[in-house]
Amino acid sequence: MIFLTYILFDLKQVTALLIFSVCVPGVFVDSDEVKSVSVMEGDSVTLNTDVTEIQRDDLILWMFGPQENRIAEIHKQIIDMYGSNETFGDRLQMDSQTGSLTIRNIRTEHTGLYKLQILRTKGTSYKRFNITVYADLPIPVITSNSSICLSSSSSSESRCSLVCSVLNVSDVTLSWYKGISVLSSISVSDLSISLSLPLEVEYQDNNTYSCVIYNPISNQTKHLDITQLCHTFEGM
Template identity: 65%
Template sequence: MFHTFVLLCLCWWRLIGVFGESVSVMEGESVTLHTDVTKIRENDDILWKFGAENVLIARISGAAGVFPTYDDVPDGRFRGRLKLDHQTGSLTITNTTTEHTGDYQLVIRGAKLLSKTFNVSVYARLPVPVISRDCSSSSSSSSSSCSLVCSSVVNVSHVTLSWYKGISVLSSISASDLSISLSLPLEVEYQDKNTYSCVLNNPISNQTTHLDINTLCHTCEVHDHCCGPTEAVIRLALSALVGVATVAFLLYDIRSTRVR
């Protein structure tokens, strides 16, 4: 009796055809959602819907032979981007943006009822991470080590910034929010011969910057030069101001003494 019930459930599941599929693409690429139909029959009515509100964006009526797309809804994000395959009913979204992320529902009404959901994720392109000398840590680090920081200003979601030593992950930081600045420190020895790289990645792509220790971690006697030209200019300007103030104070003191 139990086996009969299971078989009936499976048959009903096949008849209804309710199942989901996840699709991930990079921004700017095209994505095609397949109906798995070989050829549309005369009595088939195919509907494509988008979002939680199931907004109708495309329809195929086999009997009438019409294939309209409603790309002005919602809010015009699909304008000029929807294409229907007139033989299979598959839907293609061209030049995708992150606004096209969401659930797409396919409903086929005909000899059998088929309902299928596609979860589409469109990821923005990642910037290249930047490796620089960490001047804020230079004073506290040992004379034999070099303080570095890898940073990236991201305007995308679900990203991870990581330091690698060879193929091993040393440290990482993740963010799911948009418009955030990520930074990750690293301290290496001046004579370190290992290979290091900083990687920014999301679920489908990555950007990598390799560390050139000889360029960023060269030993130098002048600390300002190690910390880069901007830091050096600031320190030089402060030193000059202190010098001018000292001379002014001495002149004032000398004049005051003469007056007395």
């Protein structure tokens, strides 16, 4: 009896090992990692599958947005770009060898989460990409609050009020710089609005001032010409 009991226990171990080896290797855990991608509006971006070569029975599926809408697919080496897709139109291109997805002339409305599903004979794997599309930045405009900066006999200094402005922007910061030092800043997140930032300087100030608008991947700078924007007259 002792011998038979030992054999039965050993067979259970073998059976368990066989079940484990059959069920587990065919499944790849869906990672929570999301790769962040930043791009300027109008540029092209490619999302790589890291697949060297697609086999005939492979299924490569790309989805977009919270509803995970299908936007591109390759199965049995046939590509379906979902030509009626209203969000992307004809901007999508899928590599027939790797399944990587390219978005041409990308727009701000293409910002969002892209999910890749790869089904192969050895199992299923997933990738996620979070794309942020930034709009082209305008060059800031510097104007004077008044056409004339006044000086008086009681004051040896003449001061000028200026405003730096940008129209219809989002996800940016607008700053005044004195040399390389930040004097003041204002930021906006998602909404498309106009920004303005005031500055008061002395007419005889020889420092270098500039107004800069920037986002994480781009910037535009406007340098201040005090003599052009600030004028004085005596006797006040």
